Amino acid sequence: MRVEVPDADLWWPRGYGEQVLHEVELTLHHGNAPLDVWRRRVGFRSVGLDTSADAHGSGFTLVVNGERLFARGVNWIPDDVFPSRVTRERYRKRLRQAADAGVDLVRVWGGGIYESEDFYDVCDELGLLVWQDFPFACAAYPEEQPLRGEVEAEARENVVRLMPHPSLVLWNGNNENLWGFRDWGWEERLGGDSWGEGYYLGMLPRVVGELDPTRPYTAGSPWSGSWERHPNDPAHGTHHSWEVWNRQDYAEYRGEVPRFVAEFGWQAPPAHATLRRALPGEELAADSPGMLHHQKAEDGNGKLERGLARHFPSPQGDFDRWHYLTQVNQARAVATGIEHWRSHWPVCAGTIVWQLNDCWPVTSWAAIDGDGREKPLYHELRRLYADRLLTLQVRDGRLVAAAVNQSADPWTGPLTLRRLTVEGDVVGTATLELAVGARSVGVLPVPAELEPAGAKEFLVADGGGLPAPDASWSDGEDGGGGEDGGGGGLRAVHFPVADRDIALPRPEFRVDVTAGAVTVTAHTLVRDLLLQADRLDPGARADRGLVTLLPGEQVTIGVTGWETPDAAAARAALYCQEPAR
Structure with a gap:
C-alpha cells in the first residue's frame, strides 16, 4: 500500500533539524470486521549513498534529505553479555551518552x-x-542448506521489522568477511568451499531491494565496491584502519585520507572504580593476573606499552600513573585520527570509532567502560564531534590551522595565535581572520615565525567567536588538539616534540572545592589535567575530561554523586603530566 502524505514535516539527524515522528495506525478489515491492527511511529526522510568516482577514487557519503553528511560515528556492540538485562532505560542512557558526545x-x-x-x-x-x-563477522559462513534458508528467513524478518524506523539509513552485508577472504588465508583453507560471498553480493541485496528499496545497501565493511580493487583500499568505499593499533604509532593516521573510516581505535583500561569492583583485593599492576585476564586483545598489553613508550615517560611500575597515561594515550590516538580526517572533508566523509560501549569490565577500545563509566576518550569525543572543531595540522611540512565547520551557519571571527614557552612567556603573536562557510573546512597557514621549535615551545590557537565547549583536551606532538582552557572560544595546541621530550615544569595549581564543583587554578603550565571522579566516590561523575591550562588559567569541573566534598580528596584524584624523572 502506498499512502501520499503531502507537505510532511521531515525527520532529520541530530544537528541538522528536528526529529519529527508521526503515529500511524493501519487496520485490516474483512467486510466490516477488523482482523488486525498495526501501529508504529514513522518519520519522513530520504536517504542515499554517494559512491561515485572522483579524482580521489570513489566516495562513500551519506546523503539525508539532500544534505551530504560527514558521519560522526561510533561502533555499538551488545551492551551486556546477557542481552535480556539491557532494558529500554539502559538503551536510552547509553544512546543519550552517545548523542551528548x-x-x-x-x-x-x-x-x-x-x-x-x-x-x-x-x-x-x-x-x-x-x-x-x-x-x-570475521568468519566464513557456508551457503548450503539448511543454513541458507535460515539466513534468508532471518534477513527477511528483520528487514521488515526494522524498516519503519527513520533512523535506519544503511544495511551492511557483513563485517570484514570480504577482507578476510582476500587477506587472512581463507581462500587456501576453504579449497573452493562456500564462505558467504553469495549472501553479501547476491541474497542480501536482493532481499533489501525487494523489501526495503528506499535504503542503500553495501556488501561489507570494509569494501571497495569491486573485486578489481583490494577490499580495504582507503581510496574506495569504506576502510578499517587497524594497522596503526596493531603495528604502528598513531601518528600514522595522518599518512592517508580514506573515503570513510568505518573502524579504528585504541585501547585503554576501564575506570579505577570499575577495576576495583571487578578485581576485589588484587594488587593492581599492568600485568597482574586479573588485569591480564581482562585483556583479550592479541598482545594487547604489548601494544599498550609500545604505544605509550613512543609518547610518554615510563611510569616505572606506578600503576596509577600507567592507568592515567594509557587513558590519555587512548584519547590522544583517537583525536589524532579524527582531527586529521575531519579536516579533509569532503574527501573523507565519516569516522566510526571502535567502540562506544562495552559488555564487561575489560581493557578495551571502548569510550564507556563495562560499568557505564566514561573514560577520558568519551569526553574527548565531545570536542572532536562538535559542530565546530579547531585543529593545528602539519600539511606539506608546514603548520596550518584547520577550522572544521559542520554547522548550518558560516564561521567567522578572529583567530589568535601565540607562540609560547613552557614557562608561559610569549615569543610571538598574530591574529588571523576565520571565514568558513557552512558545512565546510577552512585552512589557514600559520606564519613561519610562529612555528614553535624544540622542547620548550608550543603554539596555542584561540578564537573563532564561539563559547567554550563543555569538554576539553589538548593534543600533543606533531598535531592538533583543542580545548577551552581559561579564555573562552575554541582552542588548539601544538607541541613540536613528543610529550616525553617536552621540558615540562613541575605542575603547580590551587584546588578549591564547593558543592558539585572542583575548581583548579594553574600557577604553571598544567598539561592534560584529569579529575578521576570515581576515585572520590564510585558513583561520582565529572562533566569534563582532559584539559591543559596555561599559567593563570582556571577551570571548574562539575561533579555529581559526591556527597562529602573535600579539597584534599579532590587533589588526590587529580592527575596531570609531570616532568620526566
Missing part, C-alpha cells in the same frame, strides 16, 4: 545482534542514524 551515527556491528525495538525507537527520538550490519 556529538555522535550522529551508530553502527550496529555484525558480530553482535539485531537489537530490540527499544534501541531503534530511542535512535529515532534522538536523531541518531543507524548503520545496521547483517550479523556476519
Whole structure:
C-alpha cells in the first residue's frame, strides 16, 4: 500500500533539524470486521549513498534529505553479555551518552545482534542514524542448506521489522568477511568451499531491494565496491584502519585520507572504580593476573606499552600513573585520527570509532567502560564531534590551522595565535581572520615565525567567536588538539616534540572545592589535567575530561554523586603530566 502524505514535516539527524515522528495506525478489515491492527511511529526522510568516482577514487557519503553528511560515528556492540538485562532505560542512557558526545551515527556491528525495538525507537527520538550490519563477522559462513534458508528467513524478518524506523539509513552485508577472504588465508583453507560471498553480493541485496528499496545497501565493511580493487583500499568505499593499533604509532593516521573510516581505535583500561569492583583485593599492576585476564586483545598489553613508550615517560611500575597515561594515550590516538580526517572533508566523509560501549569490565577500545563509566576518550569525543572543531595540522611540512565547520551557519571571527614557552612567556603573536562557510573546512597557514621549535615551545590557537565547549583536551606532538582552557572560544595546541621530550615544569595549581564543583587554578603550565571522579566516590561523575591550562588559567569541573566534598580528596584524584624523572 502506498499512502501520499503531502507537505510532511521531515525527520532529520541530530544537528541538522528536528526529529519529527508521526503515529500511524493501519487496520485490516474483512467486510466490516477488523482482523488486525498495526501501529508504529514513522518519520519522513530520504536517504542515499554517494559512491561515485572522483579524482580521489570513489566516495562513500551519506546523503539525508539532500544534505551530504560527514558521519560522526561510533561502533555499538551488545551492551551486556546477557542481552535480556539491557532494558529500554539502559538503551536510552547509553544512546543519550552517545548523542551528548556529538555522535550522529551508530553502527550496529555484525558480530553482535539485531537489537530490540527499544534501541531503534530511542535512535529515532534522538536523531541518531543507524548503520545496521547483517550479523556476519570475521568468519566464513557456508551457503548450503539448511543454513541458507535460515539466513534468508532471518534477513527477511528483520528487514521488515526494522524498516519503519527513520533512523535506519544503511544495511551492511557483513563485517570484514570480504577482507578476510582476500587477506587472512581463507581462500587456501576453504579449497573452493562456500564462505558467504553469495549472501553479501547476491541474497542480501536482493532481499533489501525487494523489501526495503528506499535504503542503500553495501556488501561489507570494509569494501571497495569491486573485486578489481583490494577490499580495504582507503581510496574506495569504506576502510578499517587497524594497522596503526596493531603495528604502528598513531601518528600514522595522518599518512592517508580514506573515503570513510568505518573502524579504528585504541585501547585503554576501564575506570579505577570499575577495576576495583571487578578485581576485589588484587594488587593492581599492568600485568597482574586479573588485569591480564581482562585483556583479550592479541598482545594487547604489548601494544599498550609500545604505544605509550613512543609518547610518554615510563611510569616505572606506578600503576596509577600507567592507568592515567594509557587513558590519555587512548584519547590522544583517537583525536589524532579524527582531527586529521575531519579536516579533509569532503574527501573523507565519516569516522566510526571502535567502540562506544562495552559488555564487561575489560581493557578495551571502548569510550564507556563495562560499568557505564566514561573514560577520558568519551569526553574527548565531545570536542572532536562538535559542530565546530579547531585543529593545528602539519600539511606539506608546514603548520596550518584547520577550522572544521559542520554547522548550518558560516564561521567567522578572529583567530589568535601565540607562540609560547613552557614557562608561559610569549615569543610571538598574530591574529588571523576565520571565514568558513557552512558545512565546510577552512585552512589557514600559520606564519613561519610562529612555528614553535624544540622542547620548550608550543603554539596555542584561540578564537573563532564561539563559547567554550563543555569538554576539553589538548593534543600533543606533531598535531592538533583543542580545548577551552581559561579564555573562552575554541582552542588548539601544538607541541613540536613528543610529550616525553617536552621540558615540562613541575605542575603547580590551587584546588578549591564547593558543592558539585572542583575548581583548579594553574600557577604553571598544567598539561592534560584529569579529575578521576570515581576515585572520590564510585558513583561520582565529572562533566569534563582532559584539559591543559596555561599559567593563570582556571577551570571548574562539575561533579555529581559526591556527597562529602573535600579539597584534599579532590587533589588526590587529580592527575596531570609531570616532568620526566
